Amino acid sequence: MKKRYQIEQQRAVQQFRRLATEQNPNVQMILPMADIVGLLQEGVGNLLRHAGLELMHLVMDEEVKSLAGERHQQHEHRRAHRWGKEDGYCVVDGQRVPIQRTRLRSGDNREQRLGSYELFQRSGPLQAGVWDKMMRGLSTRNYGAVVKDFQSAYGIEKSAVSENFIEASREKVKQLMERPLGELRLCAVLIDGTPFKDRQMVAALGIGCDGRKTVLGIREGATENTAVVSSLLSELVERGLDFSMPRMYILDGGKALHAAVRRHAGEAAFIQRCQVHKKRNVVDHLPEEHKAAVKRKLQNAYQMADYADAKRSLESLHRELMDLNPSAARSLEEGMEETLTVHKLRVPDQLRRTLSCTNVIESAFSIVETVCRNVKRWRSGDQIERWVGSGLLVAERQFRKVIGHRQIPLLLSSMANAVSKKPIAKGAAVA
Template sequence: MKSRTKPALRVVPAAQVQLTLPIQGVLQDVKHAFYGLCINAGKQVLAAMMEADRIALCGPKGVPDADRRAVRGGSTRSAVVLGGQRIGIKRPRARGVDAGELELPSFAWAAGTDPLDTATMAAIAAGVSMRRYASTLEELPPPEQALSVSKSATSRRFVALSEEQLLQWLSRSLGKLDLPVVMVDGIHFRDRVILLALGIDAQGNKHVLGLREGSTESTRVVRSLLSDLIERGLDADRARLWVIDGGKALRKAIVETFGATALIQRCQEHKRRNVIEHLPEELHASVGRAMRDAWDSANAELVKKQLQRLATSLQSKHPGAAASLREGLEETLTVQALGITGALYRTLRTTNPIENLNGSIAHYTRNVKRWRDGQMTLRWVASALSDAKDRFRKLRGHRDMKHLIAALDKRIAATQPAELKAA
């Protein structure tokens, strides 16, 4: 029933009102204000914690105590890490009655550089140059000023951190690792080469084993790397598959160091590239496809015959390609000869796992314009490896590693002299 005393309500159409406000600027101001509030609050909380520590050492201010073991010593300017930045604070001091200045636990905790070190390494991993590091940090509220953010300070911090990482890589014990597979490859930095060894354990986990710097991938440099691995605990008597790119110096050093326990798998992809480099462009696709089709077979003897026939067909017009194909042919079939198939075979027939790691190193070091010396190169590589190792995934086909280990042991046992087998 309609009311006779009240007017009827009318529905008013919705109206849209557009207000032009500097929303982005407002939000940015809010963000800076909130960050400034956090910094100021953090400093106040830290000041209260430090004063509580001083009271615990010296007793309450203005209260005489003949048994006190420390006295107040005024304050001094110091620096702590807040919000991932190093900023200045006023630090209260306490002096022991019978000793020198005493440490305040809360200040020791706040002055720790771990957050700053983490922020620095994360920025460099993201591609930030030393010169631009300060511009990536949040702006501090006035009158605060960030400390240790200049190019030189950032560089010194990175040098110290990367030196520590390098020492860890070069001194880590390998004695507890069971490594049936090791890959070795070199990455070039101008006129220098860093040799890198990547081990794969029985569960398919990847481990960076060691680094060695040299001017070339010479046998001497490789032997030095391998000797270092043995000194740090790598079992030299274990049957092991070595996956390499086909470099003669690599092969020679491995065979000389490990003897009959080392089985060499030469990268099939490197072999394919080496062969087609000797051919005119119109034959690249067909010869490359013929080699891939042969390697896809599980029968190593059949593959060997197919590739030998291919070399014979190339001999007349392209003898260089034929010679390249025949050179080390059997070592491109080692994994197949061991009876390994499926995903594990496709993974181990090339050096792709370690080359992917080399690609990560190249990306990490992309901003370096001048390599001053070998130590600098090693430091950067060690830092890149520390960044990459947290992203390591198990080797593709790792569930078949037990079959590879059994095949390695059987192959090595078959090559031993009869008197050793009897023993």
């Protein structure tokens, strides 16, 4: 529920906009040439900033005239009267700049707000500017020294910048977590849990049928467990994502991810275990002298185009590992079939390399790490979620279509054929 002052602000802005559209008064600004030359000594930017402030004063004066009439003159349609002046501020280029405004009183002796002043004072541009600059690597400590364009500007101290960033990043993440997904046509969803500052951040990223990537959502948890992942997927359902559509789900191999995806998507899910994670897990069991050879054999197997050849090669390696290191053999055997889903669907080579691992989402998290490099102290609350969400939005700006995107129609056709050939579950209704 909006507070009274918020309602009054909104009414004042609406009234000002009606004045602009219905009466459309002219606002003229006259600057002596000598003043222009003097201002230009410090550059065109200085002239434009000075002219902008002058223009704001003129616009507010015009609104005052429309409400209270000309000074010292009768005005039969007067809706307010002047009540002195007051120091205030406007937001220009992400900075608070002092400005003096006329105060008005209405007929019932209440404060009459100026819609133009409310617009000049809105914090949205300030917060957006702070968010954008901090995402580019500017720290709160250096913010004021870098962006200060007005000698009298304030509100760009470290504490004020931090407050504005908190509000801006909170709003950005809210928009990320609430944007509708019903219109997205996704051929694949990547889900990965990444350790981040002693917490586990689970992120979902979608690949559209046109090859474009979209951040779908994030969840913070102490561990990558089924409850955390299910909560994330349930939220995606509420926002319109259809889990009944045949789709690839590329996972890092965690059992929690696998269980949650199966619960939501059922037989429509074509689960691809990340081959990079699998290679890493197998090799980590081995002594140093055997790592390179086994890694090369795994790489050769996964590079094969034919499913039968790739599986035969992995099974051969499994037998070797049983003699060399049974733990490594068991690691390879676990989920082996799901590491070959892209082979089973006969995905063409370029697209197969893209969809065989979670590198796409890990690349996005590398940008998050870069964005967060200036944060020296991590506190509790929503700080991690705000920074990770903001970083993923920065990454999303830089996304390009995935490699092999022109081959996506072949993937869609393969999944549709595979779904049509799946046996009807026992007890299911038959038309």
